[in-house]
Amino acid sequence: MTTMTMARAINEGLRVAMDADSKVVLFGQDIGRLGGVFRVTDGLQKDFGEHRVMDAPLAESGIVGTAIGLAMRGYRPVIEIQFEAFVYPAFDQIVSQVAKMHRRSAGTVRLPMVMRMPYGGGIGAVEHHSESPEAYFVHTAGLRVLTPSDPQSAYLTIQQAIACEDPVIYLEPKRRYWDKGEVDLDTTLGNTGLLSPWRARIMRPGTDVSVIAYGPMVRTCLEAAEAADGVALEVIDLQSLSPLDLATVVESVERTGRAVIVHEASRTAGLGAEIAAQIAERCFYSLEAPVQRVTGYDVPYPASRLEEDFLPDLDRVLTAVDRVMED
Amino acid sequence: MTAETDPVQLLTPEGQRVAHPDYDIDLSPGEMRDLYRRMVMLRRLDVEATALQRQGELGIWASCLGQEAAQVGSAAALRPSDFAFPTYRDHGVALTRGVQPLQILELYRGLTNGGWDPLEKRCGLYTIVIGNQVLHGVGYAMGQSLDGTDDATITYFGDGATAQGDVNEGFVFASVFTAPVVFFCQNNQWAISQPRERQSAVPIHQRATGFGFPGAFVDGNDVLAVMAVTRAALERARSGNGATLIEAYTYRMGAHTTSDDPTRYRMGDEVERWRLRDPIERLKVYLAREGIADRTYFDTIDREADDMAVTLREGVRRLPVPEAVSIFDHVYAEEHSLLHAQRAEFEEYHAGFVDQGVR
Ligand SMILES: Cc1ncc(C[n+]2csc(CCOP(=O)(O)OP(=O)(O)O)c2C)c(N)n1
Ligand SMILES: [Mg+2]
Numbered sequence: 105m106t107t108m109t110m111a112r113a114i115n116e117g118l119r120v121a122m123d124a125d126s127k128v129v130l131f132g133q134d135i136g137r138l139g140g141v142f143r144v145t146d147g148l149q150k151d152f153g154e155h156r157v158m159d160a161p162l163a164e165s166g167i168v169g170t171a172i173g174l175a176m177r178g179y180r181p182v183i184e185i186q187f188e189a190f191v192y193p194a195f196d197q198i199v200s201q202v203a204k205m206h207r208r209s210a211g212t213v214r215l216p217m218v219m220r221m222p223y224g225g226g227i228g229a230v231e232h233h234s235e236s237p238e239a240y241f242v243h244t245a246g247l248r249v250l251t252p253s254d255p256q257s258a259y260l261t262i263q264q265a266i267a268c269e270d271p272v273i274y275l276e277p278k279r280r281y282w283d284k285g286e287v288d289l290d291t292t293l294g295n296t297g298l299l300s301p302w303r304a305r306i307m308r309p310g311t312d313v314s315v316i317a318y319g320p321m322v323r324t325c326l327e328a329a330e331a332a333d334g335v336a337l338e339v340i341d342l343q344s345l346s347p348l349d350l351a352t353v354v355e356s357v358e359r360t361g362r363a364v365i366v367h368e369a370s371r372t373a374g375l376g377a378e379i380a381a382q383i384a385e386r387c388f389y390s391l392e393a394p395v396q397r398v399t400g401y402d403v404p405y406p407a408s409r410l411e412e413d414f415l416p417d418l419d420r421v422l423t424a425v426d427r428v429m430e431d
Numbered sequence: 432m433t434a435e436t437d438p439v440q441l442l443t444p445e446g447q448r449v450a451h452p453d454y455d456i457d458l459s460p461g462e463m464r465d466l467y468r469r470m471v472m473l474r475r476l477d478v479e480a481t482a483l484q485r486q487g488e489l490g491i492w493a494s495c496l497g498q499e500a501a502q503v504g505s506a507a508a509l510r511p512s513d514f515a516f517p518t519y520r521d522h523g524v525a526l527t528r529g530v531q532p533l534q535i536l537e538l539y540r541g542l543t544n545g546g547w548d549p550l551e552k553r554c555g556l557y558t559i560v561i562g563n564q565v566l567h568g569v570g571y572a573m574g575q576s577l578d579g580t581d582d583a584t585i586t587y588f589g590d591g592a593t594a595q596g597d598v599n600e601g602f603v604f605a606s607v608f609t610a611p612v613v614f615f616c617q618n619n620q621w622a623i624s625q626p627r628e629r630q631s632a633v634p635i636h637q638r639a640t641g642f643g644f645p646g647a648f649v650d651g652n653d654v655l656a657v658m659a660v661t662r663a664a665l666e667r668a669r670s671g672n673g674a675t676l677i678e679a680y681t682y683r684m685g686a687h688t689t690s691d692d693p694t695r696y697r698m699g700d701e702v703e704r705w706r707l708r709d710p711i712e713r714l715k716v717y718l719a720r721e722g723i724a725d726r727t728y729f730d731t732i733d734r735e736a737d738d739m740a741v742t743l744r745e746g747v748r749r750l751p752v753p754e755a756v757s758i759f760d761h762v763y764a765e766e767h768s769l770l771h772a773q774r775a776e777f778e779e780y781h782a783g784f785v786d787q788g789v790r
Contacts (some may be wrong), residue, residue, distance in 0.1 A: 122460040133622075133623070134624045141690070161594035163596060215495040230519075234558050402769065402773055403758050407541050409752050410752075423780070
């Protein structure tokens with residue numbers, strides 16, 4: 105076990121993938137000498153060369169569009185979008201081309217590309233640097249979506265994303281980049297066992313309420329579980345948002361009879377809506393209380409001095425827990 | 432491909448007034464002193480804001496150090512009824528359009544994502560998503576011409592932005608509709624860590640030709656040349672001849688923002704070379720030599736800048752933090768039932784804390 109930050113763990117995962125396959129190339133703004141604005145690609149251009157770690161012009165549609173061509177030519181592009189809200193200029197390429205190519209070509213064209221981007225708030229940033237756009241991508245058939253919550257999960261999920269034959273949106277919770285954790289650098293994709301990146305992880309077992317989260321909110325929910333008085337919270341980290349590991353969620357909710365779903369993204373038509381619907385369909389007779397969602401509000405992400413009022417926090421999670429326990 | 436030319440210059444880096452075959456400017460002594468004053472005040476705002484960020488009073492700051500002549504010279508060429516679309520770095524443009532310094536700091540303190548009324552100031556809000564505002568500028572100019580006015584629009588962007596789709600689409604729309612717009616590109620040599628060559632394999636101003644309008648290349652650290660070239664482009668727009676792309680050749684003396692560490696990607700001696708071409712020093716030498724301004728005048732301006740700095744330092748700490756519930760304000764122009772309900776839920780939740788005396 106080695107202690108490292110999530111940013112470092114992603115960097116290590118990228119190294120493993122680049123060592124294993126010379127077709128893996130990185131492409132993005134300021135990822136070379138600068139190492140990316142969050143230093144996730146630090147040192148990779150130096151170690152792998154400018155032909156494998158390429159600084160791109162400032163055009164996101166250009167980056168994704170050309171990555172499609174590279175993938176058609178047999179490369180495995182891992183692109184970096186500097187901040188989540190700058191993926192929107194590339195939205196057309198992602199939704200209309202990346203997501204549909206495999207189907208349109210009747211399976212002959214695979215696009216094993218990874219679109220990495222930091223997402224989420226809580227770092228006091230200016231506008232367009234704190235959003236949570238995951239629902240757009242989960243809603244788009246043809247894309248897979250992964251999001252790590254800690255260094256160990258990051259180390260494995262980034263490798264899984266690169267190994268995957270489908271295009272993967274890889275969302276990095278930026279406020280957790282500097283959180284440290286233990287990483288087993290010897291686990292490889294082949295020997296992960298139950299650590300499969302496509303599976304949800306039960307981060308803390310509990311008997312009373314299933315708290316379902318992903319990315320930046322996993323730590324918040326673990327803190328809530330620690331603080332909860334007389335209630336045993338089971339905290340689930342989804343890791344994979346598309347596909348959702350419903351088996352793990354359903355098994356947990358059937359045991360606890362209560363579910364709280366937590367995400368930073370706005371509520372309406374967010375991931376929580378889908379998960380709540382699935383729980384209603386599959387666990388209706390096990391439920392002791394209506395499912396609760398703790399989310400950002402249906403407003404544009406506010407200026408940073410107000411972001412704490414927008415983001416779910418420990419208090420809001422515990423308030424929802426109280427509510428499901430009342431019923 | 433045409434060969435690289437020298438940028439238009441009316442003042443040498445040593446402050447010598449020189450003639451140019453195509454451009455000239457005739458400013459009164461008062462107008463020249465005003466340009467100097469605006470640049471000094473801008474620099475003081477910039478230096479002060481950088482310091483305030485270090486002290487934790489601002490979340491971040493995007494410095495325009497070194498770009499004062501490009502911003503002030505171009506914005507000073509506008510009429511009040513024209514319109515400007517700035518980026519996050521164009522503080523000199525905002526100030527020249529009448530935006531108050533504290534309104535700019537409010538944004539970087541994280542109190543608002545806007546800061547002023549764009550329609551009143553005829554100055555757009557800072558746009559952070561690279562290139563978005565260029566299309567807005569073209570559309571606004573189309574409106575000016577549909578209305579039959581002789582007003583014009585100027586839209587700002589960086590060297591990095593020239594790679595972006597929106598900017599190139601802006602060029603296409605402007606030429607197809609002969610829009611009265613001036614594309615003002617501050618080539619400050621860097622887009623975060625990326626040099627200009629990573630965004631455009633040819634000099635930026637040369638790209639205009641392919642879109643169907645002229646490109647001008649100007650020394651962006653020469654406020655007189657910038658103003659002359661911008662005036663000419665605005666004149667062309669007003670008289671129905673359409674767009675011009677101006678490349679102002681300048682330099683980002685500071686970090687990309689206060690979060691950036693430029694030592695990772697550029698050499699210190701490059702910065703030192705550009706320091707010799709300082710835009711304010713250049714005008715100052717000229718004004719002094721020509722007797723347009725003297726020591727007393729420069730001292731007065733410095734004191735005015737000192738006073739502004741004090742006002743800023745005190746004012747920024749007093750800027751009110753909006754009430755939490757204001758995150759629900761202005762999301763829609765008309766009543767929205769779902770948001771209305773959520774707002775009520777939010778207020779009830781927070782009232783609960785007040786009852787318990789927690790908040
Ligand atoms: C669409 C988009 N992509 C990426 C970014 C992140 N970013 C902010 S500023 C910047 C560089 C801009 O360079 P340039 O256009 O030269 O303007 P300058 O910052 O030099 O004034 C980048 C990549 C962004 N704001 N918007
Ligand atoms: Mg630039």
